[in-house]
Amino acid sequence: xxxxxxxxxxxxxxxxxxxxxxxxxxxxxxxxxxxxxxxxxxxxxxxxxxxxxxxxxxxxxxxxxxxxxxxxxxxxxxxxxxxxxxxxxxxxxxxxxxxxxxxxxxxxxxxxxxxxxxxxxxxxxxxxxxxxxxxxxxxxxxxxxxxxxxxxxxxxxxxxxxxxxxxxxxxxxxxxxxxxxxxxxxxxxxxxxxxxxxxxxxxxxxxxxxxxxxxxxxxxxxxxxxxxxxxxxxxxxxxxxxxxxxxxxxxxxxxxxxxxxxxxxxxxxxxxxxxxxxxxxxxxxxxxxxxxxxxxxxxxxxxxxxxxxxxxxxxxxxxxxxxxxxxxxxxxxxxxxxxxxxxxxxxxxxxxxxxxxxxxxxxxxxxxxxxxxxxxxxxxxxxxxxxxxxxxxxxxxxxx
Amino acid sequence: xxxxxxxxxxxxxxxxxxxxxxxxxxxxxxxxxxxxxxxxxxxxxxxxxxxxxxxxxxxxxxxxxxxxxxxxxxxxxxxxxxxxxxxxxxxxxxxxxxxxxxxxxxxxxxxxxxxxxxxxxxxxxxxxxxxxxxxxxxxxxxxxxxxxxxxxxxxxxxxxxxxxxxxxxxxxxxxxxxxxxxxxxxxxxxxxxxxxxxxxxxxxxxxxxxxxxxxxxxxxxxxxxxxxxxxxxxxxxxxxxxxxxxxxxxxxxxxxxxxxxxxxxxxxxxxxxxxxxxxxxxxxxxxxxxxxxxxxxxxxxxxxxxxxxxxxxxxxxxxxxxxxxxxxxxxxxxxxxxxxxxxxxxxxxxxxxxxxxxxxxxxxxxxxxxxxxxxxxxxxxxxxxxxxxxxxxxxxxxxx
Numbered sequence: 001x002x003x004x005x006x007x008x009x010x011x012x013x014x015x016x017x018x019x020x021x022x023x024x025x026x027x028x029x030x031x032x033x034x035x036x037x038x039x040x041x042x043x044x045x046x047x048x049x050x051x052x053x054x055x056x057x058x059x060x061x062x063x064x065x066x067x068x069x070x071x072x073x074x075x076x077x078x079x080x081x082x083x084x085x086x087x088x089x090x091x092x093x094x095x096x097x098x099x100x101x102x103x104x105x106x107x108x109x110x111x112x113x114x115x116x117x118x119x120x121x122x123x124x125x126x127x128x129x130x131x132x133x134x135x136x137x138x139x140x141x142x143x144x145x146x147x148x149x150x151x152x153x154x155x156x157x158x159x160x161x162x163x164x165x166x167x168x169x170x171x172x173x174x175x176x177x178x179x180x181x182x183x184x185x186x187x188x189x190x191x192x193x194x195x196x197x198x199x200x201x202x203x204x205x206x207x208x209x210x211x212x213x214x215x216x217x218x219x220x221x222x223x224x225x226x227x228x229x230x231x232x233x234x235x236x237x238x239x240x241x242x243x244x245x246x247x248x249x250x251x252x253x254x255x256x257x258x259x260x261x262x263x264x265x266x267x268x269x270x271x272x273x274x275x276x277x278x279x280x281x282x283x284x285x286x287x288x289x290x291x292x293x294x295x296x297x298x299x300x301x302x303x304x305x306x307x308x309x310x311x312x313x314x315x316x317x318x319x320x321x322x323x324x325x326x327x328x329x330x331x332x333x334x335x336x337x338x339x340x341x342x343x344x345x346x347x348x349x350x351x352x353x354x355x356x357x358x359x360x361x362x363x364x365x366x367x368x369x370x371x372x373x374x375x376x377x378x379x380x381x382x383x384x385x386x387x388x389x390x391x392x393x394x395x396x397x398x399x400x
Numbered sequence: 401x402x403x404x405x406x407x408x409x410x411x412x413x414x415x416x417x418x419x420x421x422x423x424x425x426x427x428x429x430x431x432x433x434x435x436x437x438x439x440x441x442x443x444x445x446x447x448x449x450x451x452x453x454x455x456x457x458x459x460x461x462x463x464x465x466x467x468x469x470x471x472x473x474x475x476x477x478x479x480x481x482x483x484x485x486x487x488x489x490x491x492x493x494x495x496x497x498x499x500x501x502x503x504x505x506x507x508x509x510x511x512x513x514x515x516x517x518x519x520x521x522x523x524x525x526x527x528x529x530x531x532x533x534x535x536x537x538x539x540x541x542x543x544x545x546x547x548x549x550x551x552x553x554x555x556x557x558x559x560x561x562x563x564x565x566x567x568x569x570x571x572x573x574x575x576x577x578x579x580x581x582x583x584x585x586x587x588x589x590x591x592x593x594x595x596x597x598x599x600x601x602x603x604x605x606x607x608x609x610x611x612x613x614x615x616x617x618x619x620x621x622x623x624x625x626x627x628x629x630x631x632x633x634x635x636x637x638x639x640x641x642x643x644x645x646x647x648x649x650x651x652x653x654x655x656x657x658x659x660x661x662x663x664x665x666x667x668x669x670x671x672x673x674x675x676x677x678x679x680x681x682x683x684x685x686x687x688x689x690x691x692x693x694x695x696x697x698x699x700x701x702x703x704x705x706x707x708x709x710x711x712x713x714x715x716x717x718x719x720x721x722x723x724x725x726x727x728x729x730x731x732x733x734x735x736x737x738x739x740x741x742x743x744x745x746x747x748x749x750x751x752x753x754x755x756x757x758x759x760x761x762x763x764x765x766x767x768x769x770x771x772x773x774x775x776x777x778x779x780x781x782x783x784x785x786x787x788x789x790x791x792x793x794x795x796x797x798x799x800x
Contacts, residue, residue, distance in 0.1 A: 032498045034435040036480030036795050037521075055478060055521065078455060078753075080436030080480065098432045119755045121437075121455065168709040168754055169773050213668070214709045233711060233731055268613070269687060287669060309568040309614045309798060311633060331633055352796035353478075354568055355519045373569050373588075395436050396752035396793040398709060 035080035038097045039349070039391035041360070041367055042085075043384045044069045049085060050383055051097050054351050054358075054391065057369050057379045061100030067091040067107075073114045073388055076395035077139055078121030083390065084139070086115045092126055094142055097392065104142040108135050116166040118187055119398075125164060125172050132158035134174055136190065145190050152179035163208025163219055163261070165399045167232055175205045175219045182208075182219060182230055182239060201228040201239045209261040210399040211286070220261050220276075221247065229289065242289040248277050256300055256318035265306030265313045267330045272313045274301030281315060283333060295333055298324050303347065307372055308354035312336075316345045316359075325359065327375070337375050341368050346386070352393035360386035435480035438497045439749070439791035441760070441767055442485075443784045444469045449485060450783055451497050454751050454758075454791065457769050457779045461500030467491040467507075473514045473788055476795035477539055478521030483790065484539065486515040492526055494542055497792065504542040508535050516566040518587055519798075525564060525572050532558035534574055536590065545590050552579035563608025563619055563661070565799045567632055575605045575619045582608075582619060582630055582639060601628040601639045609661040610799040611686070620661050620676075621647065629689065642689040648677050656700055656718035665706030665713045667730045672713045674701035681715060683733060695733055698724050703747065706730075707772055708754035716745045716759075725759065727775070737775055741768050746786070752793040760786040 038060075040049040047067050051060040066072075068089035075084050082103065085093045090109035095102055109128035116125050123145060125136045136146040150159040159176035167173050172185045172193075182201050186194040203223025210217045210232075219228040225247030230239050248255060259274030270292070271284040281304050283293035299321030305314050313328040322344050327337040343363035350357050356378065359368045367386050369378045394400040438460075440449040447467050451460040466472075468489035475484050482503065485493045490509035495502055509528035516525050523545060525536045536546040550559040559576035567573050572585045582601050586594040603623025610617050610632075619628040625647030630639050648655060659674030670692070671684040681704050683693035699721030706713050713728040722744050727737040743763035750757050756778065759768045767786050769778045794800040 032432060032481075034477065034479030034481030034498070036435055036476075036792065037478050053479075076436075077434065078437050078751075079434030079453075081432075081434030098434070119753045166753075168707075168711065170755065213711075215668070215711070268615070307568075311568065311613075311615070351478075353519045353566075353798055355570065392436065393796040396796055398753055 033098070035097055035392055037351075037392075038080070039358075039389065040074060040083050040085070040095065040097070041358075041383050041386050042069050042072045042074075042388040042390075044072065044362075044387045045385040048384075049074075049083070049095060050381075050386075051095075051100055052358075052367075052381070054356060054369075057356075057381075059381055059383070063095050063100055063102050065102055065105070066093045066095075067105075069387070071113060071387075074390040075115060075117040075124065075400070076390075076392045077117070078395055080392040080395045082139070083392070084115065084117065084124045086112060086126055088112065090126075090128065090130075092124070092137065092142060094139075106137070106142050108137070108144075113162060114164055116164050116172055116399075117395075118166055118172070119168060119170050123187055123190055125166075127161040127164035127174055129160040132160050132176070132178070134161055134164060134172065134185065136172075136187070136193070146187070146193050148183075148185060148193055148195065150176045150179065150183075152176060152181060162206060163217075165208070165210040165217070166214075167210055167217070168214040168398060173208075173210065173217050173230075173232070175201075175208045177205060180205060182217065182228065184232070184235065196235065198230060198235075198239045201230075202226065202241070206258060207261045209264055212266055212398060214398040216286075218242070218261065218264075220258070222258065225249065243282075243284065243291060245291065246273070246276065246282070256320075257302055259300075259302055259304075262303075265304050265310075267306040267310035267313055270330070272304045272306065272328070274304045274315070281313070281328065293333055295328055295335070297328075297335065298326050298338065304328075305348050305350065306330075307357070308350055308352060312372065314348050314357060316348060319344075322346075339375065342366065347388050349389040349391055351391065358389045358391075360389055362386055433498070435497060435792055437751075437792075438480065439758075439789065440474060440483050440485070440495065440497070441758075441783050441786050442469050442472045442474075442788045442790075444472065444762075444787045445785040447487075448784075449474075449483070449495060450781075450786075451495075451500055452758075452767075452781070454756060454769075457756075457781075459781055459783070463495050463500060463502055465502055465505070466493045466495075469787070471513060471787075474790040475515060475517040475524065475800070476790075476792045477517070478795055480792040480795045482539070483792070484515065484517065484524045486512060486526055488512065490526075490528065490530075492524070492537065492542065494539075506537070506542050508537070508544075513562060514564055516564050516572055516799075517795075518566055518572070519568060519570050523587055523590055525566075527561040527564035527574055529560040532560050532576070532578070534561055534564060534572065534585065536572075536587070536593070546587070546593050548583075548585060548593055548595065550576045550579065550583075552576060552581060562606060563617075565608070565610040565617070566614075567610055567617070568614040568798060573608075573610065573617050573630075573632070575601075575608045577605060580605060582617065582628065584632070584635065596635065598630060598635075598639045601630075602626065602641065606658060607661045609664055612666055612798060614798040616686075618642070618661065618664075620658070622658065625649065643682075643684065643691060645691065646673070646676065646682070656720075657702055659700075659702050659704075662703075665704050665710075667706040667710035667713055670730070672704045672706065672728070674704045674715070681713070681728065693733060695728055695735065697728075697735065698726055698738065704728075705748050705750065707757070708750055708752060712736075712772065714748050714757060716748060719744075722746075739775065742766065747788050749789040749791055751791065758789045758791075760789055762786060 159178035205219040208219035299317030559578035608619035699717030
């Protein structure tokens, strides 16, 4: 046995000893295993995530100490082993899905919302409200790499940043809420990002998404109707206004929750968008960015998520109608199924080939898994006040 | 320390001892690691695969004893840990990417070509020439689950089977070369597949693909021009003929190699197809399945593969012009880059977010990795007569 081999065994013994010291760890470290079927569920109130696997559909381990996980989201390392969890309190946590441990954690700002991982997997970026800007860290160590303050206007005030995504060509794209600007940060030289700014994109852009191919970046506007769209293949064309009717309208309706733009679904040759305030899902032709239909649904939609094959779009709703999930059939544009998982359905996540969907039912302390072909429930898992569900296969998708 | 923990350590020690006994195993088992950045390269002549990782871009281990790997391909388990390698000699091999070992192997037919994994990951299917048909195995054990002989006509002869893919709804779709039929096998009850047959689809269908959303199954015809297309969302509409001009034409050109249909690239709102016999890549509108353009290229294209963001299509060529790779820019439909990796460029594989491409250069015994943004070479790896390159992220894609 070589010295390297001996070191390896000692290291493994240490891992095993650490696992023994943490009773919450159960199945996560029991021998080598693949990471492609792993994921995390956020237990918001407890500041904790549950590590899950989608083959046997079981809970593997709990990882504690992640701080304020309101509105938390996550991205994954390119090898699928680590989740980077973005908390609301400025915390950035690196969770090892294989050992079920918190590998590293930094409080990198006072108030933050979401983040992204670079195309090459080396950088993780966080969008911050306070202080307004984007901070970039090494995915290996969480050491700081770059700081991009979102200063704008003549006196250089800092804007809240929202809608941070990765895009092809090793760049991050994000939106300045207070400034009404969209910035592209080229991270090829990670310590000195090259910033390209687009000003006057619209009033109070509150969230944004990038399409699955990384081409179109679209920001929703809280201060006016319509959406701001930037074609990242032709940034020289600037930001254009699309879907002028998208928003609260001239006579604003009560809006219980602004819909998540990440919930936009590309299915077949169409896009499906949660309407703002209305009990409708909008159908858009992405070639022309025009509305081609509306589908009446149960409440104000929050997420409209396409099954990975694009044949169905699953929709959840804002309070107080948030106990229902509806399924839209894409060929006929009709609601073909409806069921009631329970109060506060907060999130939906499909397995990457689409055979299962995982649904958070916060007030019932349950995550339910369904067969998407038959709509039959497969299993209910006990999870404390679950919110976001994020599967590691996201590691391989642009913009997620 | 519990008994379970002790067993765990003993098991790990055994794994380590096994690794010590097999010098070809190097980095593959050194501690826990994610599987999202792993893959295999087929060393055809040696009956072997190399396990690789795309983060550090290194070779991890060799796995021997896989038989005749001419035209070999692979699919991956849903956890990304195992590759199922389909050899030409009827061999089906299960390779553990983490330990670098051959876990199981069966000779399941006399002559076979390719296979598929079911949507739920439980079944692996192989398409056989001799005896003609499809055999289905457990991905866990490689035990036989179902046998689907491809019998046709009044006397029940067996047809060679080609173009086997998985499709949503736990089904396999495949084509009977001699019979000119397409079959859908619903595997919901795995031991008793329900078969739906489509007859008279065209003369000598030699290969097929399913689109990335699992909706359209398209078979190429060796015996006549045009392609046979089945809309799996509307199988009741039957098989239709599309692209009547696709093929060798009325006055057949010399064809050095029929192009691979899996090489079809969806990029932006267009499809790119290698022409048959001509030095052209065809551009098709997938909404109407009509040709909308042709791009002149260096030789007879074999694979036309889209970078995952769809902004470029990379093309390799048939003998004797097979030392060149060209890159098509999708917005302008022009060749914007050309380079010469060396004799016999056999295959191209992009990392899932598209920042790297891995290229097999058979006669130079090299796999070259390039940065797709700058076209700069990143590394050359010594691989013996490399052919197919398959990355584990395919586990999460429909039809791959």
